Amino acid sequence: MIAPSPAETAAAARAEFLRQFGASPVGVAFAPGRVNLIGEHTDYNDGFVLPMALEDGLAAAYGPNDERVLRIHAREFGETREMALDGAVATDEPAGWFRYGVGIALTMAADGLRVTGTNIALASTLPSDAGLSSSAAVELSIARVLAATGGDEWDPRQAARIAQRAEHEFIGVACGIMDQMAVACGRPGQALLLDCRSLTTEDVPVPQNAGVVIVYSGVSRTLAASAYNDRRAACERAVAAIRQLEPSVRALRDVDAALLDRARARMDDVAFRRASHVIAENERPGALAALLRQHDLGAAGRLMLDSHASLRDLYEVSSVELDLLVTLSLTERGCHGARLTGAGFGGCVVALVDLAVVAPFSRSIAERYRAATRLEPRVIVSRPAAGVRLL
Numbered sequence: 359m360i361a362p363s364p365a366e367t368a369a370a371a372r373a374e375f376l377r378q379f380g381a382s383p384v385g386v387a388f389a390p391g392r393v394n395l396i397g398e399h400t401d402y403n404d405g406f407v408l409p410m411a412l413e414d415g416l417a418a419a420y421g422p423n424d425e426r427v428l429r430i431h432a433r434e435f436g437e438t439r440e441m442a443l444d445g446a447v448a449t450d451e452p453a454g455w456f457r458y459g460v461g462i463a464l465t466m467a468a469d470g471l472r473v474t475g476t477n478i479a480l481a482s483t484l485p486s487d488a489g490l491s492s493s494a495a496v497e498l499s500i501a502r503v504l505a506a507t508g509g510d511e512w513d514p515r516q517a518a519r520i521a522q523r524a525e526h527e528f529i530g531v532a533c534g535i536m537d538q539m540a541v542a543c544g545r546p547g548q549a550l551l552l553d554c555r556s557l558t559t560e561d562v563p564v565p566q567n568a569g570v571v572i573v574y575s576g577v578s579r580t581l582a583a584s585a586y587n588d589r590r591a592a593c594e595r596a597v598a599a600i601r602q603l604e605p606s607v608r609a610l611r612d613v614d615a616a617l618l619d620r621a622r623a624r625m626d627d628v629a630f631r632r633a634s635h636v637i638a639e640n641e642r643p644g645a646l647a648a649l650l651r652q653h654d655l656g657a658a659g660r661l662m663l664d665s666h667a668s669l670r671d672l673y674e675v676s677s678v679e680l681d682l683l684v685t686l687s688l689t690e691r692g693c694h695g696a697r698l699t700g701a702g703f704g705g706c707v708v709a710l711v712d713l714a715v716v717a718p719f720s721r722s723i724a725e726r727y728r729a730a731t732r733l734e735p736r737v738i739v740s741r742p743a744a745g746v747r748l749l
Contacts, residue, residue, distance in 0.1 A: 362483050364388045364415060368749050370433070371417035375479035378431045378438060383419035383479070385506060389499035389746040390415035391490040392540035393572050393708050394699050395549055396665050397643035399673055401534025403593055403636050404555040404609035408562065408643040409536055410570070410742040411544025412490065416482040417749075418499040422507055423475040430459050430478045430500070434486070443473060458496045461528030463504060465520050472508035485574050485736055490706060493529070494537035497521035498746040506748060514542035514745060515557055532590050544745035551647045555611060562647040564742050568655055569716035571709045572699070572740065573687075573723055575679040576733035579704035586701050589632060589673065596633035599625035610636045635672035639665060659695025659710050663688075666697035666707075675702025679731060683707040686726050690719050 368386040375383040390411040397407035423429065429440040432455055439456035443463065459478075467473045478500065484492040501517045518538035525533050539552055539559070548561040564570065593610055600607050600621045607613060610633055618637055622630055642665055649658040666684055670676035680698045684707055687696035692715035699708040711719050720737040727735050 363413070364417065364749060367415065367417040367481055367483055368419070371419035371479050371481035374431060374433045374481055375419035375421065375477070378479055379421065379477050381421060384421045385419075385503075386749045387418045387420070387499045387502040387506070387746060388415055388749050389418070389495040389502065389541050390544060390743050391484045391492060391495055392537060392544065393490060393570065393706070393740070394536065394540075395570070395708060396639075396646045396662060396697070397536075398639060398665065398669055398699070399589060399593075399675070399701070400611075400636055400640045400643070401536035401552075401554040402532065402590055403534075403640070404611035405636065405640040406643040407534075407536045407552050407554060408549050408646055409540035409544075409552070410549040410564065411540055411745050412572075412738070412740045413743045414483045414490070414738055414740065415743075416480060416484060416492070416495040416499050418503050419479045419481075420503040420507065421477050423477050426475045428459060428463050428473075428476055428478075430456060430480065432456075433479065433481045443467075443475065455496070457528050458493060458524070459500050461524030462497050462500045462521065465524040465527070466501065466504055469516075469520060471505065471510045473504050474507050476504060476507045478503055486578065490572065490574075490700070490738075491537040491541055493525070494521060494541045495746075497524060498538065498541045502746050502748065515539070517746075518542040518557075532587055540745070542745050544743060546742060546744050548742050549647070549650070551643055555609075560647070562650055564650060565653045565655065567653075567713050568650075569711040569713040569719075570740055570742075571711050571716060571720060571723075572706050572738040573683050573709065573727070574706045574736040574738070575677070575683060575704060575727075576731070576735055577677065577679050577704035579701065585675075585703065589675065592629045592632040593636060596621075596625050596629040599629065611640060613637055631672045631674075635668045638668060655694045655710060655712070659693070662695035662697040662708075662710060669698055669702060673702070677702070677704055679704070679733065680707055682730060683723070683727060683735075686723055686730075690722055691715055692719060
């Protein structure tokens with residue numbers, strides 16, 4: 359499907375702001391979703407990832423209020439929530455979508471940024487709980503709005519770190535920083551090779567003849583209620599065992615296959631399998647970046663398949679639906695490879711497809727998946743897009 363443009367999404371947010379607050383907004387921020395091309399569950403292990411920002415995203419129309427209140431209306435939920443900024447604490451806000459806004463506001467204030475009374479209306483084209491960083495888009499759009507209304511200079515990397523902390527402390531998901539960095543720092547036409555330890559980045563041009571097709575399985579996942587944190591804990595157990603041999607090791611990023619094998623007897627089998635995935639997967643973002651620069655889509659697709667197999671068999675975060683989508687993709691003309699993208703447990707697959715056949719690929723994969731599962735997929739085709747910005 360062709361994504362609505364950021365301008366169209368912004369127009370929807372402006373209209374929603376006028377309906378809810380009786381006045382025109384003073385501005386609109388737009389935050390993209392993101393898809394990770396490769397490098398899954400490596401970010402919280404201080405490793406490498408290769409995401410790109412999407413043309414689909416979330417618009418936040420905003421205007422000041424003089425009540426010292428953060429007030430947000432979410433069109434997709436049909437709900438308006440608010441929080442007094444003075445004296446607010448984390449435990450005041452129950453779980454739910456508004457907690458992302460609360461977390462951003464309180465974390466920005468704790469960092470010494472000026473958070474003022476603001477009304478916001480959100481309009482999104484991203485499916486929620488699909489693994490396309492709808493939560494990071496909410497976080498970064500609100501951060502961009504509050505920086506604008508508070509008069510603070512915008513620093514994308516600082517904002518990404520604030521959003522990550524907010525998710526840790528307010529949502530209860532021990533996420534890495536990939537989603538927030540991709541949403542904050544994306545560039546048109548470029549994937550982002552990100553070192554999650556140093557936060558250094560390299561732009562990686564995605565070939566013009568390559569179509570990036572994301573297929574939402576129709577099965578949502580909620581990270582805080584899933585086995586995501588269990589996977590992270592298994593990685594930490596592996597690191598603790600390896601440190602008994604090599605005290606300098608800080609994360610699985612510092613471990614190669616030989617060192618893992620030496621430490622195997624010191625850890626449980628689950629920790630070993632999780633670490634085996636991370637160590638191999640951590641090599642793939644750099645390798646895929648090199649293949650994209652060489653325009654070698656065939657080898658790039660095979661690398662994506664290797665990643666999916668590892669996520670399915672070693673990290674155990676795939677599902678029947680995601681495996682089916684990968685299998686169906688590979689039987690379509692012009693598809694070089696596919697893999698689950700995001701944390702797994704449902705969500706999406708991403709496929710690398712010849713641009714010339716993206717349209718028939720998209721129609722066929724949706725029809726065949728729908729017939730096999732009776733689930734309703736959603737197909738998104740996107741070129742790499744810019745990160746969060748004011749429109």
